[in-house]
Amino acid sequence: MEQILNYPFNSSLILRKKKQLKNYLLGARTDFLEKNVAILGGSTTSEVISVLEIFLLANGIRPTFYESEYNMYYEDSVFENKALKDFNPEIVYIHTSNVNIKYYPKMSSSHEEIEEFLEKEIQKFKLIWKSLEPYNCSIIQNNFELPIHRSLGNLDCYDERGKTYFINRLNLEFAKFANKNSSLYINDINYLSSHMGLEKWSDLNLWFTAKYVLSFEAMPSLAHNISKIIIAIYGKSKKGLVLDLDHTIWGGVIGDDGLNGIQLGNETAAGEAYIYFQNYIKELKERGVILSIASKNDHENALLGLSHNDSVLKVEDFNTIKANWNPKNSNIAILAKEINIGLDSLVFLDDNPAEREIVRNTLPTVSVPEIGDDVTKYLTFLEGESYFEVVNILADDLYRNKYYEIDKKRQEDLVMFQSYEDFLISLNMSAKILKFEKDSLERITQLINKTNQFNLTTKRYTSVEVEGFMKNQSFITLFGSLDDKFGSNGITSLLIGKITREQCFIDTFLMSCRVLKRGMELAMFDTFVKQCRENNIKEIVGTYIPTSKNKIVENLFKELGFELQNENELKSIWVLKTESYLMQNKYIRVN
Amino acid sequence: MDKSEILNRVNEIFKDTFDNEDLVITEATVASDIAEWDSLNHINIMGHVQREFKIRFTLQEIANFKSIGDIVLAIQGKLT
Numbered sequence: 001m002e003q004i005l006n007y008p009f010n011s012s013l014i015l016r017k018k019k020q021l022k023n024y025l026l027g028a029r030t031d032f033l034e035k036n037v038a039i040l041g042g043s044t045t046s047e048v049i050s051v052l053e054i055f056l057l058a059n060g061i062r063p064t065f066y067e068s069e070y071n072m073y074y075e076d077s078v079f080e081n082k083a084l085k086d087f088n089p090e091i092v093y094i095h096t097s098n099v100n101i102k103y104y105p106k107m108s109s110s111h112e113e114i115e116e117f118l119e120k121e122i123q124k125f126k127l128i129w130k131s132l133e134p135y136n137c138s139i140i141q142n143n144f145e146l147p148i149h150r151s152l153g154n155l156d157c158y159d160e161r162g163k164t165y166f167i168n169r170l171n172l173e174f175a176k177f178a179n180k181n182s183s184l185y186i187n188d189i190n191y192l193s194s195h196m197g198l199e200k201w202s203d204l205n206l207w208f209t210a211k212y213v214l215s216f217e218a219m220p221s222l223a224h225n226i227s228k229i230i231i232a233i234y235g236k237s238k239k240g241l242v243l244d245l246d247h248t249i250w251g252g253v254i255g256d257d258g259l260n261g262i263q264l265g266n267e268t269a270a271g272e273a274y275i276y277f278q279n280y281i282k283e284l285k286e287r288g289v290i291l292s293i294a295s296k297n298d299h300e301n302a303l304l305g306l307s308h309n310d311s312v313l314k315v316e317d318f319n320t321i322k323a324n325w326n327p328k329n330s331n332i333a334i335l336a337k338e339i340n341i342g343l344d345s346l347v348f349l350d351d352n353p354a355e356r357e358i359v360r361n362t363l364p365t366v367s368v369p370e371i372g373d374d375v376t377k378y379l380t381f382l383e384g385e386s387y388f389e390v391v392n393i394l395a396d397d398l399y400r401n402k403y404y405e406i407d408k409k410r411q412e413d414l415v416m417f418q419s420y421e422d423f424l425i426s427l428n429m430s431a432k433i434l435k436f437e438k439d440s441l442e443r444i445t446q447l448i449n450k451t452n453q454f455n456l457t458t459k460r461y462t463s464v465e466v467e468g469f470m471k472n473q474s475f476i477t478l479f480g481s482l483d484d485k486f487g488s489n490g491i492t493s494l495l496i497g498k499i500t501r502e503q504c505f506i507d508t509f510l511m512s513c514r515v516l517k518r519g520m521e522l523a524m525f526d527t528f529v530k531q532c533r534e535n536n537i538k539e540i541v542g543t544y545i546p547t548s549k550n551k552i553v554e555n556l557f558k559e560l561g562f563e564l565q566n567e568n569e570l571k572s573i574w575v576l577k578t579e580s581y582l583m584q585n586k587y588i589r590v591n
Numbered sequence: 592m593d594k595s596e597i598l599n600r601v602n603e604i605f606k607d608t609f610d611n612e613d614l615v616i617t618e619a620t621v622a623s624d625i626a627e628w629d630s631l632n633h634i635n636i637m638g639h640v641q642r643e644f645k646i647r648f649t650l651q652e653i654a655n656f657k658s659i660g661d662i663v664l665a666i667q668g669k670l671t
Contacts, residue, residue, distance in 0.1 A: 012642045015635070019610035046631045209653055210634040216642075 005058050007384030009220040018050050025057035032062035038089035040073035042096035043213040051219045055227035077128045093140045097213040105161040122173050136464040138233050140185045143171045145193035148202050182463045228386040235449030238387040240341050244350035245295040250274050254305040265310030273375045278312035288397030292320040294331040299323045319404050329362040340513045347387045396490050406486045427484040430589040433527045436470040436477035443491045452549040455510040474499045480524050493524050502538040523585040532578050542574040597663050604639045618660030
C-alpha cells in the first residue's frame with residue numbers, strides 16, 4: 001500500500017484512499033516521532049493537511065495538527081494567540097501563495113510606490129516570522145508561485161509593474177532572509193509549480209468553489225515537499241547512496257565490452273547522458289552524501305571502469321566498493337556496517353529490476369526507487385523522492401567524506417600496533433571541549449538529530465531549543481571536537497545537563513560514531529564532572545532510554561562509575577556522587 | 592454508460608471518502624443523509640468524481656447539484 005506514496009505520485013489514488021492509507025501507516029510501525037505541527041493558511045488547508053499527514057506518517061513522524069481558520073495566517077501568528085500557545089507548535093507551516101499578495105503594483109504606480117509595496121509585503125512576513133519566535137519552533141514558509149495569467153505577457157517578467165517581476169523580487173527577499181535565519185525554511189512552491197506546470201498546479205474552478213490555491217493533483221507534491229523539509233529538520237534524510245555500475249553509471253558491461261566499449265563520454269548521446277548523471281552524483285558527494293558501489297563484477301573490472309578517462313566519478317569518490325559475485329543485499333549489509341551507517345539511511349540505485357526487488361525484499365529499510373533502465377530518467381526518480389533533502393550545508397557536511405577517508409588511514413595504521421592502547425597513544429589526540437556557542441549551534445543541532453547509536457536518551461531538538469539551553473544558566477552544555485595526527489574529526493560529542501539545586505540531570509549525552517572507541521566520551525565526562533563540581537553539584541543523575549539502535553551505550557553509566565537506581569523496560573536511572581568520581585581520560589589532551 | 596453503473600462507481604467514491612465499506616447511496620441520497628458530508632467533503636467528492644470519469648464540471652453545475660441523482664445525471668450527460 002505504501003507504494004502509492006512513491007514518486008511519481010498517483011494523486012488520484014492518494015486522495016481517494018487517504019483514510020485507508022492513514023490507518024495502514026499507523027499500524028505499520030510503533031516508533032513514530034511525535035510532532036506538533038501548526039498550519040497557518042492563506043487559503044483553504046483542509047485537504048493539504050490530510051495529505052501531509054500521510055506523507056509524514058510514511059516517514060515515521062506522527063503529527064498533531066493545529067489549523068488556523070481560513071486565511072487567518074497573519075492574525076494567528078501576529079496577535080496574542082492562547083490556542084496556539086497551548087498547542088506548543090514545534091513546526092509552523094505558513095501556507096501562503098500569490099493570492100495573499102495585497103499590494104501588487106498597478107499600471108499607474110510610480111517607481112517609489114512599487115518600492116513601498118514591496119517593502120510592505122516583506123514587512124508583513126517579517127512581522128509574522130518575528131512574532132512566532134517566542135514559540136521556539138521551526139517555521140516553514142511557502143515562497144510564491146508565478147501568476148498563471150499575466151496581462152503584460154512577456155513584459156510581465158521585466159517591467160517593474162509586472163506581477164511576475166514583483167513576485168520574483170519577493171522570492172529573492174524571502175531567500176535572503178531565510179539564508180540568515182536558521183529557524184526559517186523556504187518551501188519552494190515556485191519550483192514545485194513550475195516543475196509541474198502552472199496549468200496543472202492551479203485549478204481556478206477549485207479556487208472559486210473552495211478557495212484552494214492549488215489543484216487536487218498538486219497536493220501530494222506539495223505535501224511530500226513539506227514532509228521532506230520536516231524530515232530534514234529532524235535529520236532523518238538519507239545519508240548514503242549505493243550505486244550499481246554496468247548500465248547505471250555507464251552504458252554497457254565493463255566485463256564484456258572493455259574500457260573502450262562502455263558508453264561514457266561526449267562521443268555518443270548515451271555516453272553524454274551517463275556523464276550528466278555522474279556529474280549530479282558527484283555534486284551529491286561534494287555536499288556530503290556518502291557514495292559506495294554494489295556491483296556484480298570482478299573487482300579489477302570495477303576499478304577499470306572507474307579509471308575511464310571521461311569518468312567523472314573516480315575510485316576515490318567512493319567510500320566502499322563491493323564488486324564481486326555475492327548477492328547485492330549481503331554486500332549492502334556489509335558496506336553499511338563498514339561505513340557505520342544505518343540501512344535506513346541508504347538509497348540503492350540499480351537499472352536491473354530483479355536486483356532492486358531482491359534488495360527491497362531482503363533489506364526493507366533501504367530505499368530502492370524504481371528508476372527504470374533509462375539513464376535520462378534516473379534523476380527524475382531520485383529527485384522526485386527528495387531522499388537527500390538538506391536544510392543547510394555545514395562545514396561538517398563538506399568535510400564528511402574527508403573524515404571517512406582519514407579514518408580509513410587510521411584503521412590501516414591500527415594493525416601496526418601491538419595493543420590498542422599503543423595505537424591510541426600514537427594518535428596524539430587533543431580535544432576542545434567547550435560550552436555551546438552560537439557559531440556551532442547548527443552543527444550541534446545536526447548531531448542531536450542525527451546521532452542514533454552512541455546516544456543515551458535520543459532526544460531531538462530544533463536549533464531554537466538548543467539555543468535556549470545555551471542561554472539558560474541552569475544548563476551545563478558541552479560540545480567537543482577531537483583532533484589527532486591524521487587531522488580533525490570536527491564536532492563529534494555533546495553533553496547537556498540540567499541543574500536542579502545540588503543535582504544535575506543528564507538530558508543528552510551523545511557521540512558521533514566517527515570517533516567511537518577513542519576515549520572521547522571519557523574526556524567529555526571528566527570535563528562535565530569538573531564543571532558540576534564548580535557548580536556545587538553533589539550528584540549526577542543519568543538516564544538511559546533504550547532504542548533499537550543505542551545498545552552500545554547500555555552499560556556506559558556503569559562503566560563511568562554510576563550506580564543503578566531503578567530500571568524498567570522504558571529506561572534505567574543511574575546516580576553518581578561527584579566527589580567520588582575519579583578522572584578517567586588517559587589519551588586525550590583537553591583544551 | 593448506464594445510470595446504475597455510474598451510481599455504482601460513485602458509491603465506491605463515497606465508501607472511500609467516508610471510509611465506510613457498508614455505505615449505500617441511491618439517487619435520492621442528499622447531503623443531509625450522511626453526517627460527514629459537509630462542504631469540504633463535497634468538494635473532495637467533486638474532485639474524485641471528475642477524476643474517476645475524466646470529466647469537468649462547471650461552477651454552475653456544481654452549484655446546482657442537490658442529490659446523488661443530479662450528479663449521476665450530469666456525469667451521464669458528459670459521457671455521451
